Amino acid sequence: NAGVTQTPKFQVLKTGQSMTLQCAQDMNHEYMSWYRQDPGMGLRLIHYSVGAGITDQGEVPNGYNVSRSTTEDFPLRLLSAAPSQTSVYFCASRTEGLSSYEQYFGPGTRLTVT
Amino acid sequence: TQLLEQSPQFLSIQEGENLTVYCNSSSVFSSLQWYRQEPGEGPVLLVTVVTGGEVKKLKRLTFQFGDARKDSSLHITAAQPGDTGLYLCAGALTGANSKLTFGKGITLSVRP
Secondary structure, eight states: OOOEEEEOSEEEEOTTOOEEEEEEESSOOSEEEEEEEETTTEEEEEEEEEETTEEEEOSSOTTEEEOOSSSSBOOEEESSOOGGGOEEEEEEEEOOOSSOOOEEEOOOEEEEEO | OOSSEEEOSEEEEETTOOEEEEEEOSSOEEEEEEEEEOTTSOOEEEEEEOSTTOEEEETTEEEEEOTTSSEEEEEESSOOGGGOEEEEEEEEETTSSSOEEEOOOEEEEEEO
8 A cells, every 4th residue: 555656756947847746646535635845834735636527726826737637646737837836745635524634645746946 | 824823833852851832723623633744754644633622642642622623732741752853733624625724833853
């Protein structure tokens, strides 16, 4: 049971380049999310999905796109990278429930935009 | 404005000491979680509390949810170097669309 996997682990981009951060989970979780973590800012929600074909914006969605074609995969796309997107990105998946959230995080992708 | 305020922001203690850290808000949460994160890794869920006044224990860690479900505390007894890490609390707002809001975290360092 791999849990939540993310690739790549590290990435350096130049301003204006595009790339896709991959995220997959094998726990059959409906709910998946992308967060970014910056020093002193905690974890901030970028986009989330409550199931295949359904996505919505989080707290900081600008500059990022997502899609959810399968339950397992939830890629995050940077269309035109900017230095402000330098961060550590975490994908998470969880069980669904009104009062109980068992959320699991991937190991993260450390992105540097120069 | 940060929805969840965690305090203190940094804490450095000697092995064997006890400590309590806090997660406070003016909002009511349907549930609240605590995570621990080690450098270079993703956060790992420690506990979920859902009932006002609820107390949960995980070995030397004791978690309490406030009676009004607006705050939580984490107490560590006889801290060990292995407890070192970033402690994050996250809350799900009552009636919100299943989104979790995270605090900024508490960096704990336990010296041998």
